[in-house]
Amino acid sequence: MSKFKKKKSGGTPGISTASLPDIVFMLLFFFMTATTMKDSDLKIENTLPKANQTAKLHKKQYVMYIYAGKPSERYRASLGASDRIQLSDKISTVNDIRNFVISERASRNSEDEKYLTASLKIDKNVKMGLVQDIKQELRKVDQLKVNYTTSQGSVVE
Amino acid sequence: MAKREAPEVNAGSMADIAFLLLIFFLVTTTIGVDQGINRLLPRYEENPPPPPINERNILRVLVNKDNQLLVNEQVMELKDLRVAAIEFLENNGTGQCAYCQGKGNPKSSDSPDDAVISLMNDGQTTYETYIAVQNELVAAYYFLRDRECKKRYGVTFREMEYVYNDPASKAREGLIDDLKPKVEKIQQLFPMRLSEAEPKKNF
Numbered sequence: 001m002s003k004f005k006k007k008k009s010g011g012t013p014g015i016s017t018a019s020l021p022d023i024v025f026m027l028l029f030f031f032m033t034a035t036t037m038k039d040s041d042l043k044i045e046n047t048l049p050k051a052n053q054t055a056k057l058h059k060k061q062y063v064m065y066i067y068a069g070k071p072s073e074r075y076r077a078s079l080g081a082s083d084r085i086q087l088s089d090k091i092s093t094v095n096d097i098r099n100f101v102i103s104e105r106a107s108r109n110s111e112d113e114k115y116l117t118a119s120l121k122i123d124k125n126v127k128m129g130l131v132q133d134i135k136q137e138l139r140k141v142d143q144l145k146v147n148y149t150t151s152q153g154s155v156v157e
Numbered sequence: 158m159a160k161r162e163a164p165e166v167n168a169g170s171m172a173d174i175a176f177l178l179l180i181f182f183l184v185t186t187t188i189g190v191d192q193g194i195n196r197l198l199p200r201y202e203e204n205p206p207p208p209p210i211n212e213r214n215i216l217r218v219l220v221n222k223d224n225q226l227l228v229n230e231q232v233m234e235l236k237d238l239r240v241a242a243i244e245f246l247e248n249n250g251t252g253q254c255a256y257c258q259g260k261g262n263p264k265s266s267d268s269p270d271d272a273v274i275s276l277m278n279d280g281q282t283t284y285e286t287y288i289a290v291q292n293e294l295v296a297a298y299y300f301l302r303d304r305e306c307k308k309r310y311g312v313t314f315r316e317m318e319y320v321y322n323d324p325a326s327k328a329r330e331g332l333i334d335d336l337k338p339k340v341e342k343i344q345q346l347f348p349m350r351l352s353e354a355e356p357k358k359n360f
Binding site for chain 2: 056057117
């Protein structure tokens, strides 16, 4: 009888992969909770102004986004340097807001419609003339709930 | 001497480590939530009729193209606007508002119900200034509402309103019905009469 086991033939034993699902699920859960989807690629500068009297926006399904600002460096040659509006992913004019709001409304079910808020993400250097035009358009289509989306901070320096 | 067999790695605790990490990330990550100032725009009318309001019940806030403030014909710094607005809103000139703590100046507003803040911008005012002014005026209203709400119901108006407006609150039986009269009561005590005039166009 031999005191030593005979060495098995073949290379190193395989590492157990039993915990691989755990790791994968962990990563999955992490990314599921931590990510916020960026749904449109901004062609304009968008530094939000600061405010501290803010309320949180409710779930994304109740929000539509309207962006405004100067075209960013890359697009300045084609779009010019004056303030522009961006709806979802294309540069638009004030007149497009009406159709945008109507199509946003149509894409939600009627139950959610009354909660639908227009989030105005407007660059802090935009002139009020344009903002007023946007608001006027929103009023004309009866989209009265708006949220001036801001970053958190004190307004009094 | 013969080579020893490589021992198998014990993977039993791997799941524990994985869960530990998972919990760590769950606790530490904050999901970015958009925040902003909620406002309700007035309904569009072709020719809005001028409201019959006494001059003393209006606080006129003008912002010019250089982002300077003029409040009731006087130049004002932004940091003083909030206090001025609070003083104006709860001035209680007629002495009929029991919950106001104002000075009762006869040249200022009669009651919070009559008081109107009229905001007028220039077309060249920057959005940043506009938001700053809005922020201060909203702060003035919420200061008064929070104070009153805290006194009556023990919570700030801001918290109560958020729950009330949250679509998720529909799921809880009776919650909305419970909050509705309270929210409306406070809103009625300090109605937000913040009117915005059309800016003069000069692009």
